[in-house]
Amino acid sequence: MHIFANPARFVRLANKILPWAIGVLALCLPYGLYLAIVASPPDYQQGDSVRIMYIHVPSAWMAMFTYMVMASASLAAIVWRHPLALIAGKAAAPIGATFTALALITGALWGKPMWGTYWVWDGRLTSVLILFFLYLGYMAIWQAMDDEETAGRAASILALVGVVNLPIIKFSVDWWNTLHQPASVIRLDGPTIHADLLGPLLWMAVAMKAYFIIVFLWRMKLEINKRKLAVLQMSVVNAHG
């Protein structure tokens, strides 16, 4: 764990991972989209509307996965005070917020033709909206305080408190009556999606995961460079002043 706390070593590792992640994205995204839009059959009930699933479901998975990344980084930031942990949390938040917004928007566009409404206040939709607000709140706290260390720690506490929302999102469809249907892929008795529809979904999921890794590492490197630059500027000011 402490090995990764060294920024120089982290950047070297990130530079090794990035080309692979870009390669995976370049392969999986076009193929996944081709399968999702062209080469997969329509659903027996929903027809071609089911193709929204190939964006909606991976986005929702990534919304929750990114939150786990952000919360783990927050835990490391508070407990071990790793300099990189705060940066990781800060880098993950806007990506997670974007995935959550994408899941909410595609869900609404899918809900209108299938359910007959863009939105209902059921357990699943409401808890995902709360996830979106948690991301916004985390980012707002970063913005609200001048001292990076204090802001980061306050935001991290919020991120950790919000973890309780993740099982609520996952099991909302089992605990309460919802308009949203129960899980189709991650369930004890195996997927209830036909293999022809599951294939493109998994390709898209891998593509989105690769996209996350790329943007996440880019954002972390950017933040490290920003801080290096600030230190350099300070030393120049000090030398001349």
Next chain:
Amino acid sequence: MQKGLKTRKSQRFVILVGALASLSVAIFLVLFALGGDSLSLFLQPSSVKEKQALGELKANQKFRLGGLVESGSFTRLEDGLTYTFKITDCASTINVSYKGILPDLFREGQGVVTEGALTADNIFIAETVLAKHDENYAPPGTIPVNAEACSHPATEAYSS
């Protein structure tokens, strides 16, 4: 020095995880104390009957009713705009009347969520009807298995 640093870190870890664990327990206790009905989007016919027996649900009181559209219960009245059907959760059934446009996914054996109120003679007058679809996705012609729904066409196709 090194040891002191380590103890402080593990202390922070224990306090933080302890605080988060108790907070989570508190939140889950609240969620489950509220009960399934108050956090659920709709009531199923069985719990409607239960509430009626307890006097908690009166005529003309608005609520959402959800369940499966019973197979063979769907009829269109002569005005061409009003539909009647039965909503069932396999244990209880409620008669529903709806005047309006039905969503595309509406069909017998499929889930619906309706909003409206019961009349004095126990007919649910729905103001909105939303279609609820299940967790099965499949290409046309390969009907998947749905073990839970009692009168789901998929179950019938599978068992016959």
